[in-house]
Amino acid sequence: MGKHIYEFKRKGPDDVPEVFILLISYFEVYAHHLKTEGLFRKAAQTTKLDELQMHISMGNYYYLTKLKEDPHVVSNYLKKILKYMGEPLCTFKLYSSFRDLSGIPYLWLKSYRSQTR
Helix, strand or coil, rough: CCCCHCCCCCCCCCCHHHHHHHHHHHHCCCCHHHCCCCCCCCCCCCHHHHHHHHHHHHHHHHHHHHHHCHHHHHHHHHHHHHHHCCCCCCCCCCCHHHHHHHHHHHHHHHHHHHHHC
């Protein structure tokens, strides 16, 4: 916890950190959990959350399969990682680039309209 995005273990320097892939894959494999009431809102048991954190930090990703009936633990762990990251996903360094992206659809639409007239 409290790591910058570039400090998480990953296969290549430009790859998404493994922990994010694993946690998202959990919800792809158990897609029915996405319909769970209160997912990402309801709190999970602290002991289970601490256990998951311990196993993930030791590289025991198989432990996620033991939580196939407890999606709140996995969703809370993902929230916890995002909350305590040293820097947001939309990094301070790249903030202006992300901000500029928000104008792209409008500019594209504007140029499309001018071409069709």
